[in-house]
Each structure stands twice: as structure tokens, then as C-alpha cells.
Amino acid sequence: MTKLQTFWGSFRMSLLHFFADPQWIIPNIIAPFIFTVVALVLFRNVSGSVALYAVLGGGMMGMWGNTLYGSGFALAFDRWNGTIEYVLATPSRLVWIIAGRSASNAVLGLVNALAIVAVVVLAYGSMFAVANPLLFLLALILTLASLSALGVVFCSAFLLSRSAQVMTNGLEMPIYVASGSMFPIALLPLWSHPLSLSLGPTWGIDAMRYAADTSYTGLGFGYWTDLLVLFASTIAYLAIGFWLFMVVEKKVRRDATLTEY
Amino acid sequence: MATRPEKAITVSELRRTYHTSKGIFRKSRQVVEAVKGISFDVEFGELFGLVGPNGAGKTTTIKMLTTLLTPTSGTSKVLGYDIVRDVVEIRRRIGIIFGGERGLYYRVSGRENLRYFADLYGVPLSKRDKRISELLEMVGLSDRADDKVESYSRGMKQRLHIAKGLVNDPELVFMDEPTIGLDPQAARDTRAMIKQLVQKGKTILLTTHYMFEADELCRRIGVISNGEIVALDTPDGLKRFVKDISVIEVEAFGVVDADITALRQRSEVKTVSANLDGERQTVRIQTPKGSEFIPEVTKILSGAKIFDIRTKEPTLEDAYLRLVT
Numbered sequence: 001m002t003k004l005q006t007f008w009g010s011f012r013m014s015l016l017h018f019f020a021d022p023q024w025i026i027p028n029i030i031a032p033f034i035f036t037v038v039a040l041v042l043f044r045n046v047s048g049s050v051a052l053y054a055v056l057g058g059g060m061m062g063m064w065g066n067t068l069y070g071s072g073f074a075l076a077f078d079r080w081n082g083t084i085e086y087v088l089a090t091p092s093r094l095v096w097i098i099a100g101r102s103a104s105n106a107v108l109g110l111v112n113a114l115a116i117v118a119v120v121v122l123a124y125g126s127m128f129a130v131a132n133p134l135l136f137l138l139a140l141i142l143t144l145a146s147l148s149a150l151g152v153v154f155c156s157a158f159l160l161s162r163s164a165q166v167m168t169n170g171l172e173m174p175i176y177v178a179s180g181s182m183f184p185i186a187l188l189p190l191w192s193h194p195l196s197l198s199l200g201p202t203w204g205i206d207a208m209r210y211a212a213d214t215s216y217t218g219l220g221f222g223y224w225t226d227l228l229v230l231f232a233s234t235i236a237y238l239a240i241g242f243w244l245f246m247v248v249e250k251k252v253r254r255d256a257t258l259t260e261y
Numbered sequence: 262m263a264t265r266p267e268k269a270i271t272v273s274e275l276r277r278t279y280h281t282s283k284g285i286f287r288k289s290r291q292v293v294e295a296v297k298g299i300s301f302d303v304e305f306g307e308l309f310g311l312v313g314p315n316g317a318g319k320t321t322t323i324k325m326l327t328t329l330l331t332p333t334s335g336t337s338k339v340l341g342y343d344i345v346r347d348v349v350e351i352r353r354r355i356g357i358i359f360g361g362e363r364g365l366y367y368r369v370s371g372r373e374n375l376r377y378f379a380d381l382y383g384v385p386l387s388k389r390d391k392r393i394s395e396l397l398e399m400v401g402l403s404d405r406a407d408d409k410v411e412s413y414s415r416g417m418k419q420r421l422h423i424a425k426g427l428v429n430d431p432e433l434v435f436m437d438e439p440t441i442g443l444d445p446q447a448a449r450d451t452r453a454m455i456k457q458l459v460q461k462g463k464t465i466l467l468t469t470h471y472m473f474e475a476d477e478l479c480r481r482i483g484v485i486s487n488g489e490i491v492a493l494d495t496p497d498g499l500k501r502f503v504k505d506i507s508v509i510e511v512e513a514f515g516v517v518d519a520d521i522t523a524l525r526q527r528s529e530v531k532t533v534s535a536n537l538d539g540e541r542q543t544v545r546i547q548t549p550k551g552s553e554f555i556p557e558v559t560k561i562l563s564g565a566k567i568f569d570i571r572t573k574e575p576t577l578e579d580a581y582l583r584l585v586t
Contacts, residue, residue, distance in 0.1 A: 006383070010380075
């Protein structure tokens with residue numbers, strides 16, 4: 001119960017802060033939306049998978065941006081407020097606090113993604129259709145879970161660093177590109193493929209495309225294999241995140257770096 | 262823990278060193294010994310004070326006892342639990358109240374702040390909202406509970422800090438300079454709340470810079486200087502350190518640093534403290550000579566305009582100054 005209470009309390013507090021600070025809407029809602037609309041305008045004479053790349057690319061941008069910035073700032077925010085010591089002095093494990101905050105950011109990303117899809121369907125209905133909405137939704141939810149888990153892993157590193165902002169800025173585009181959100185990873189250099197394939201969202205995006213477009217061939221493993229890899233990688237991220245947080249929590253108590261920023 | 266331990270806090274030879282570095286390309290590492298093997302106990306229901314100058318090791322000690330920092334060596338038990346091994350058990354049972362403006366989520370309401378920390382402390386949902394309402398009532402914030410914290414005055418924020426520190430109904434509360442930066446009325450209100458908590462049976466470890474506050478509140482006081490406890494006694498016991506001296510207090514205008522140096526160089530003078538800011542400066546001189554030394558003081562301060570000069574009984578502040586200088 002306590003873990004759930006910690007998770008839910010952190011989820012709720014994170015949402016309250018999001019709505020209390022409207023400037024977050026710019027990078028997390030408006031920018032991905034503009035990105036999608038621009039892509040659609042550029043590809044307005046095409047249909048099928050190209051339109052799909054544009055829509056999913058914009059949606060992923062919002063979801064990943066939310067998760068990354070959310071996890072990066074989850075603790076930087078507490079450092080700025082001077083609340084980090086109070087938070088860490090509670091009996092709750094930090095990993096559940098961060099998991100709650102990351103999940104709220106991913107849900108905000110989902111809202112953003114759904115808003116993009118809704119607007120695109122209304123404006124360009126003939127270009128974008130999802131063949132199997134249920135499978136699409138399942139892949140979308142699992143991709144969000146994977147993004148949250150990835151956020152937990154990154155956040156443990158951010159706890160050690162005073163430069164979370166620099167790190168989040170540096171990580172946003174590489175992961176976005178490597179996961180094949182905007183264009184197929186086959187277009188990327190061969191050496192980058194292992195990185196792409198180690199990212200859960202790569203498989204999630206691929207599964208969503210399978211669900212949306214019956215003619216899609218993608219990575220070539222099929223919808224359910226994609227989902228299995230996505231699920232396994234999410235579990236692996238969570239395990240890594242839990243382990244890292246244990247190590248990092250001990251380290252910050254030993255090195256007295258909690259309040260430095 | 263089946264039985265209640267004898268002491269609320271036991272500290273034995275606690276030590277903490279920090280490693281710092283300076284320079285960019287040719288870094289040199291430095292070891293700073295912030296706490297140098299201190300030992301003391303705190304009884305249940307006691308309000309124990311730790312006083313000392315900035316950098317003396319008070320906050321580092323509190324951080325170790327609240328499990329935010331691991332000690333370099335030594336042992337300590339809080340409510341019978343080891344501060345290194347039993348981190349979660351300790352955290353469940355203690356409250357932390359630090360002074361200062363920060364430490365609250367400004368963009369949400371006071372009630373939401375308390376609710377979040379209640380969740381992090383695992384306060385049962387059946388009790389949570391009732392306890393929050395009671396705490397808000399206790400600190401006099403019921404009317405403003407749903408306003409954003411950013412609209413609170415400094416005193417209101419400190420009252421919210423106190424409510425936050427009590428949200429898990431702790432047996433033991435750590436307070437680090439809880440009245441720092443407060444106006445006199447808000448500081449007085451805070452002290453009244455601290456007294457109330459002791460009356461309710463809470464054990465409190467308090468650090469403060471204000472000697473009159475320590476004198477008013479604490480049953481025993483540990484004076485910490487350069488990472489070591491240099492004295493530990495009741496306020497009256499500490500005042501006995503300066504029973505052999507009198508204090509000459511001067512109110513004046515135009516006293517300069519050279520005057521203070523001249524006073525300090527006199528063999529009859531034990532310590533001198535001075536507040537030279539503002540139009541009404543105060544200088545306190547500890548001397549065993551008492552009123553006999555007043556003519557000498559007048560001579561040394563001849564360049565200044567003296568409004569008042571008199572001898573006074575030494576206070577806890579005089580004892581403190583003797584111990585830390």
C-alpha cells in the first residue's frame with residue numbers, strides 16, 4: 001500500500017505542478033504538434049506509411065520529450081525548491097517517487113499524442129487510418145510504459161549530476177532519431193543499429209505501425225514479437241533503474257551531494 | 262524494536278569528513294573534517310539544543326542523525342535504531358523542520374504540500390486528511406490552506422514547515438534553525454509552538470544561532486565549535502562558565518574596528534563582541550574587573566559618542582562566546 005501511495009502521490013503532485021506551470025505546454029504540447037503539422041504539410045500529397053511516420057513521429061516527440069524532461073527535472077526541480085532533502089528523508093524509496101513522476105509525464109505525453117492524432121484525423125482524415133485500433137492502443141500504452149521505465153533509468157543518473165538540463169538536451173534528439181520515430185532505422189548507419197534495437201520505443205513504434213498499416217514490413221519480426229521485446233526491455237529498464245537507484249541513494253548519502261546544483 | 266530504548270538519541274564518537282577539490286586542470290583534493298568525533302545523548306521528552314557558529318558542524322550532525330548523510334566513523338542510535346543500517350525505521354519515526362524560505366512546493370497549496378508528504382510517509386489514508394486538518398488548525402493556517410504557498414508570508418511558510426515536519430506524527434523532531442529570518446512576532450509564535458510540542462511529549466533536537474532562544478527553550482545545550490562539543494550542560498550550568506566575569510555593555514555611535522582591536526588587546530579583557538551596524542552600536546566586553554574597568558573602556562572609545570555604559574550579569578550568550586572564541 002505504501003509503495004502505491006508513494007507512486008500515486010508523486011503522480012498526482014507532478015500533474016498538479018504541470019498544470020500550475022503552463023510553460024511546459026510549449027515544449028511538450030505545442031512543439032510536437034507543430035512538428036507533426038509541418039511534416040504533414042510537407043507530405044500532403046502522399047498517404048499510407050509516410051503520413052504514419054509523420055503522425056507517429058510527432059506523437060513520439062511529445063511522449064519522449066515529456067518523459068525525458070520530466071525525469072530530468074523530477075529531481076532538479078526538488079533541488080531548486082529546496083525540497084530534495086525533505087523528500088529523501090521520507091521512508092519512501094526514491095525509485096517509487098520517480099516512477100510516479102515519470103508515469104505522470106508519460107500520461108501527459110499520451111494526451112499530447114492523442115490530441116495530435118485527433119487533430120490529424122480531423123484535418124487529414126483520408127491520409128491517416130489505423131487498421132487495428134485495439135492493437136495500436138495496446139502498443140501505444142506499452143510504449144508509454146517503456147518510456148517511463150527509460151525515464152527512471154535516466155533519472156538515477158540525473159540524481160548524481162548537477163547538469164540534468166544539459167543531459168536532457170543532449171539525449172532528446174539522439175533517442176528520438178535512434179528509435180526510428182520519424183524515419184526507418186534502416187536509413188541510419190549500421191553502427192547505430194544495436195543502439196536502436198536496444199531501445200524499447202523502437203519496438204513500440206514498429207508495433208504501432210504494424211497495427212496501423214497492414215502493408216507495413218518494418219523490422220520484419222511482426223507485431224507480437226515487437227510487443228514481446230518491448231515488454232522484456234521495459235522489465236529490464238525497471239530492473240536496471242531499481243538497482244541504479246539503490247546504488248545512487250547510497251552514494252549521495254556517502255558523498256553529501258544531495259543538495260548541490 | 263520490541264522495547265523502548267533508554268535514550269531517544271545516543272551519539273558516540275561520530276565523525277564526518279568531506280572531500281572537496283579545487284582548481285580546474287590541476288585539481289587538488291582537500292579533506293575537511295566537519296564533525297570530529299562527538300558524543301552526547303538525548304533523553305525522551307527532552308528539548309536538546311545544539312548551538313555553535315556557522316560551519317561548526319551542527320547541520321552535518323543533524324543530517325547524519327536524520328540519515329541524510331552517512332557518518333565517516335562512529336555510531337549513533339536514533340530511537341534505538343542504527344543511523345546507517347536502519348534508515349527506513351528511523352525515517353518513519355522522525356520529523357524534520359529546517360528554517361529558511363525553501364523546502365516547500367510554492368506552486369501548489371499548503372494542504373497539497375502536506376498531503377504529498379503524508380503520502381510519502383505512508384500516513385494511512387483513513388487518517389491522512391483529518392491529521393492534515395488538525396495540523397493546519399494547530400499552526401493557524403486553516404483559512405489559507407487552499408491558497409498557493411507562493412502567496413504566503415515568511416512566517417506562514419515557517420508554520421507550514423512545522424506542520425510538514427509533524428505530518429507523520431513523529432516521536433522525535435529535528436529542527437535546524439527554525440526561527441532564522443523570521444520577524445520577532447513570527448519567531449515568538451514558532452517558539453510557542455515548539456514549547457507546545459514538548460508539552461505533548463515530543464523529543465526535540467534543535468539547532469539555533471540565538472542564545473536567548475536556546476536559553477528559553479532547551480533543557481540542555483551542547484556547544485559545538487570546529488566540529489567538537491566543547492561544553493554540554495543546562496543553560497544555568499553553561500552560565501557558570503562565566504561566573505568569574507562581569508559584562509560591560511556599551512551603546513554608542515562611531516565605534517570603529519580599531520577600537521575593538523584595542524579592547525581585545527587588553528589583558529583584563531576576556532572577550533569582546535560588537536555589533537557596529539546602524540546608528541546605535543553595541544559592544545559587550547567580558548572582564549573580571551567589572552565596573553572598575555569602565556573608565557578604561559571610556560578612554561579607549563573616546564573617539565565615539567557613548568549613549569550608555571553599564572555592567573550586566575553574564576548571559577548564555579556570554580558563556581557561548583567564551584566557549585567558542
